[in-house]
Amino acid sequence: xxGDEILPALLEDLRAARSSIHVSMFLWFHDPIGDEVADVxxxxxxxGVAVRVLVNVEKTGMGDPFSTGERxxxxxxxxxxxxxxxxxxLCRRMRDAGVLVVDTNIDYDAVISSIGPRLAxxxxxxxxxxxxxxxxxxxxxxxxxDGFIGYCGGANIGAQYMYHVPFDPEKDGSEEGEERKAAGxxxxxxxxxxxxxxxxxxxxxELERHxxxxxxxxxxxxxxxxxxxxxxxxLSPSPASRRGFPVAYAKTFSNQPDSQPNAVRxxxxxxxxxxxxxxxxxxxxFYHPDLVDALCRAKEERPELDVTLVLAAEAWSDNSLxxxxxxxxxxxxxxxxxxxxxxxRHFNHLKMAVFDERWSxxxxxxxxxxxxxxxxxxxxxxxxxxxxxxxxxxxxVRDVDVRHARRITEADLDLSIAGLRIRYRDPRxxxxxxxxxx
Numbered sequence: 507x508x509g510d511e512i513l514p515a516l517l518e519d520l521r522a523a524r525s526s527i528h529v530s531m532f533l534w535f536h537d538p539i540g541d542e543v544a545d546v547x548x549x550x551x552x553x554g555v556a557v558r559v560l561v562n563v564e565k566t567g568m569g570d571p572f573s574t575g576e577r578x579x580x581x582x583x584x585x586x587x588x589x590x591x592x593x594x595x596l597c598r599r600m601r602d603a604g605v606l607v608v609d610t611n612i613d614y615d616a617v618i619s620s621i622g623p624r625l626a627x628x629x630x631x632x633x634x635x636x637x638x639x640x641x642x643x644x645x646x647x648x649x650x651x652d653g654f655i656g657y658c659g660g661a662n663i664g665a666q667y668m669y670h671v672p673f674d675p676e677k678d679g680s681e682e683g684e685e686r687k688a689a690g691x692x693x694x695x696x697x698x699x700x701x702x703x704x705x706x707x708x709x710x711x712e713l714e715r716h717x718x719x720x721x722x723x724x725x726x727x728x729x730x731x732x733x734x735x736x737x738x739x740x741l742s743p744s745p746a747s748r749r750g751f752p753v754a755y756a757k758t759f760s761n762q763p764d765s766q767p768n769a770v771r772x773x774x775x776x777x778x779x780x781x782x783x784x785x786x787x788x789x790x791x792f793y794h795p796d797l798v799d800a801l802c803r804a805k806e807e808r809p810e811l812d813v814t815l816v817l818a819a820e821a822w823s824d825n826s827l828x829x830x831x832x833x834x835x836x837x838x839x840x841x842x843x844x845x846x847x848x849x850x851r852h853f854n855h856l857k858m859a860v861f862d863e864r865w866s867x868x869x870x871x872x873x874x875x876x877x878x879x880x881x882x883x884x885x886x887x888x889x890x891x892x893x894x895x896x897x898x899x900x901x902x903v904r905d906v907d908v909r910h911a912r913r914i915t916e917a918d919l920d921l922s923i924a925g926l927r928i929r930y931r932d933p934r935x936x937x938x939x940x941x942x943x944x
Contacts, residue, residue: 507902509669512661512702513539516649516668519704520546523555523651526732528717530560530648532610532870535664537580537590538693543663544600551604556729558721559600564611565643567591573824574666575696582687582694590664608726610644614763621722629723631764635881642763644720644884645877647702647870648713653732656710658869658888659702660790660857666698667855673697675910679822679852699907700855703868709756709888716760716886753892760886761878770871770887771878775800777861784812786904787859791828792817792873798835805842815839816907818855819848828874836914847911854907857887860899866890 520527520543527550534540551557569576569591580586588595597607614636618629636642649657661667671693674682679696687694705713714731722728761768771794778785778800785801792815805813823829839846859867869887871877877885890896 507701508672508699509539509661509667509697510672512700513542513668513670515704516657516702517543517546519651519655520550520649523550525652526556526558526650527652528558528648528650528714528721529663530644530646530717530720531663532562532643532645532647533566533574533662533664534559534561534593534596535566535574535576535590535662536588536593536596537576537586537665538583539665539668540590540593540596540663543668544596547605548600548603551600557600557605558717558726558729559597559605559607560610560644560717560720560724560726561593561597561607562611562643563593563597563609566593574664575824576664576666579665579683579695582683606726608721608724610720610724612639612724614639614642616725618723618725621728625719625722628719628764631766632723632762635763635765642881642883643876644724645870646716646720646760646884646886648717648886649702650710650714650717653714654706654710656705656713657702658705658713658886659700660855660870661700661702665693665695666853667700669693669695669697673852675699675851677851696852698853698855699849701858701868701903703888704750705756705888706750707756709758712758713886713888716758720884751892751895751898753890753895755891757889758886759889760884761880762884763881765881768878768880770869770885771796773867773887773889774859774873774878777859777865777867778804781811781861782808783862784814785859785861786814786816786900787873788816788854788856788903788907789859789873790818790823790853790855790857791825791832793828793831793835794873794875794878796878797873798838801844802838802842805844809843813844814847814904814908815844816847816849816854816856816904816911818853819850819912822849822851822853824853831874837919840914840916840919846914847908848914849907849911851910856903856907858899858903860896860904863896863900864891864893866892866896866899 547557580590683696759769759773820829871885876882
């Protein structure tokens with residue numbers, strides 16, 4: 507949970523790598539955290555570890571399609587005298603050390619030669635689906651190490667997502683950053699609430715196969731995946747390992763712009779429909795109609811079902827369009843008895859769900875059109891079936907976050923300007939809905 511747990515564990519595992527490191531990140535900023543991770547990869551590549559990286563250079567240069575506030579954040583840090591959104595020099599430094607860096611902002615019409623029939627078929631499906639290249643991004647956040655250790659979740663590489671100094675959930679993120687700047691303290695930034703889930707074992711080989719497919723289809727050289735025996739030998743006795751749970755079942759679900767039914771959307775709808783005791787979902791952009799309809803239908807059919815949503819709050823959200831679309835559904839939720847909370851003081855970028863205190867979802871997928879339509883972004887989640895693990899998530903995430911969140915009530919839907927904006931879609935939201943089919 508959060509950058510102060512993610513970063514130390516990730517750096518420890520990267521430094522212990524023996525044979526391979528594979529990193530797939532939508533965004534990777536050229537800030538102190540981005541540099542710190544890059545430094546480790548440079549060192550490992552120079553020591554002979556095969557290091558491969560997927561990153562969207564162009565979209566990182568935009569801050570993302572909307573605004574992460576990266577430039578404003580780094581203006582607080584006197585050590586940053588360059589543009590943190592320009593990652594070309596960071597990529598060049600890694601390449602010069604032997605890291606194989608591939609830009610995921612690609613021409614999907616390009617025909618790749620020398621690939622097997624399966625990958626050729628995948629590429630052809632994507633090529634026939636994608637109309638405008640820039641409308642489709644690889645949004646996955648996956649790291650695999652030695653074929654045995656893997657990470658999957660919502661956090662990109664950058665100062666918002668990963669950090670050494672924890673944030674105070676009782677303080678506004680911007681104000682906390684200003685205080686640290688005025689006091690000359692390190693990490694004078696505002697920080698996001700996010701997560702990566704760390705896995706060991708066979709599930710990592712599934713993550714590696716997804717990485718391999720995208721790396722090759724994005725123009726990288728083909729490579730052999732670690733064998734099961736090699737992966738077993740790479741087991742790390744790190745402290746992070748000893749904190750884990752021996753889960754009973756884990757499986758990846760992914761989607762890409764190929765006009766096939768969206769597997770992650772189908773997974774959410776199925777688990778919502780099958781839940782009999784409880785549903786917990788935490789997500790920054792949550793308004794896809796299929797998920798909204800499924801939640802309301804489940805609660806109406808089974809009133810005893812405990813449904814809790816923890817979402818991003820307007821004051822800290824990085825996307826006003828998504829916020830409008832999300833808040834518009836609050837009236838439906840409240841009418842059927844769903845508990846809705848908005849996380850306060852920091853942007854909630856977490857993407858996690860738990861069903862019936864048994865099934866849990868971990869990954870990069872938002873509850874929006876981009877992530878859940880059949881022909882939009884590349885996404886990936888891991889589904890885990892394990893009751894002790896699920897209960898631990900509820901204790902460490904749901905039960906903690908509702909204490910730092912504000913519950914939405916009927917009073918928020920009154921006749922004030924704010925209440926009317928939530929009840930009725932404003933022009934920004936109508937524009938978003940109209941663009942659903944792009």
